[in-house]
Amino acid sequence: MVEEALTNEGHQVTCRLQSPASLNEMVARHQPDVVIIDMDSPDRDTLDSMAVLNRENPRPVVFFADQHDPDTMQAALKSGVSAYVVDGLVPGRVKAIIEVAIARFDSFQSMRQELDKARNQLAERKRIERAKGLLMKHQSCDEEQAYRMLRKIAMDRGQRIADVAESVIDILERLEIGS
């Protein structure tokens, strides 16, 4: 997604790494202007240190986004992207690249959050179904009554139905194991 956006903006993506093992080597081979990396990647330390440790490359500049622009830096950190300029590139151009990357990361993040939310809702629905099933068995009632029971407990306790369902499952399943 980031790659597509960068290409559309007229940048060229020279290398994409899935695994960090060859990070040093790949940077040396492809000589990129900028390396973009997920903020929470454990490999950030390796990349971050190249500029300090690497003596063969005497003029490596490491930018964290544009460090003189705290707003861009905060935005980058929050969206989960960091970028390194491996060799002296005009800061203005870096900023443009970073902004594209941030925008794409942001939309990716919100998609991911949507997906997580959908997954949670599905899991909650399953949990409620399971709690209803247990209640029907233990209280010999029908589905409608089981649901009303859950809703009443939830209202009395000021909890969400899904949370009540969880504690109902907890209690009734333990009873089943016990019996």
Added chain:
Amino acid sequence: MTTLQDAELGRLTLGFVPLLDAALPIIAREGGFFDAVGLEVMLSRESAWSTLRDKVAAGLLDGAQMLAPLPLAMSLGLGRAPCDTLAPITLSRNGNTIVLSRSLSERAGVALGDEPADSARALGAYLAAHPETRPRLGMVYPFSCQHYQLRRWLALGGLDPDQDVELSVLPPPRMVEAMQAGEIDGCCVGEPWGSLAVARELGTLAATGVQLWPDHPEKVLGVTRSWARRYPATLQRLIAALLDASRWLAADPEHLHQAREWLSLPPYLDRSVDHLSLLSLGTPPIAQRLFGDDVLRPDPTAAGHFAEHIDQHMRRHGRRLDHATLSECYSPVHFDEVAHQPSAAPR
């Protein structure tokens, strides 16, 4: 009676990297020492030192467990834009180990129990006889005691850290798997990762930090100077809670078991402490120290070893370490305000 001022902040987030010396913040949270001073503290596990550093500098974390040299490096603008950072309390001393992979230690004839100078000389002799071999050694961050202790140890064997070996930076939790995968031939890392590599029979202990730099500060709490100025009472309470956690840990050997249980919770160190039956603090050869008011009190003179390395680094780039920055970074002023107060925690 406590005379601590009311905290400006009720809730805060501290960063940590999964290491034994994240113990004090973890104990302070799990044991209720933060609660006792009215702070609700979230602990955020960070996957890399550079990420933790940037989040503290940008204000996304209120503070963090930091490598002892990191506040100084941040203040001096080494590795990133300058950001004045303070180390108001030390979180640990010692705890680093230099571990060589089983293959390299067998070939070089390095055995458990060797003195650091002996193991270093054995490696030196082996590399002199096999000039085609250039071992790759992992360490955790350029401005770290792990890096500097590794250099010190290599020098004992007559080795040039920049020529005879290849230094590679990896975050601590990746060190053991990297050794297992053959990506590195050795490393200098904090606990529990060094003893874990040994327990899994992946490597041999060649030296420990305490043998090289006895009782040297290893981790500190790091906060930016601007944060400390904005939230002075919160900082006092933070220090008080960490100090209370350390005093609790020192009070009863049984507390070491309890602390180990907390550390092994999944959000913290999880299964990486499985090989430790209890926290054997203060005992050789690793002799990690997490309590004692004198152990936790920051002190610019105790920072001498790494300050010298940082000065050398700066001189290569035409700068010099100024002692005003060093003294401010590791000033005990905030610690002393709190340490002599009666404890805020219930006994």
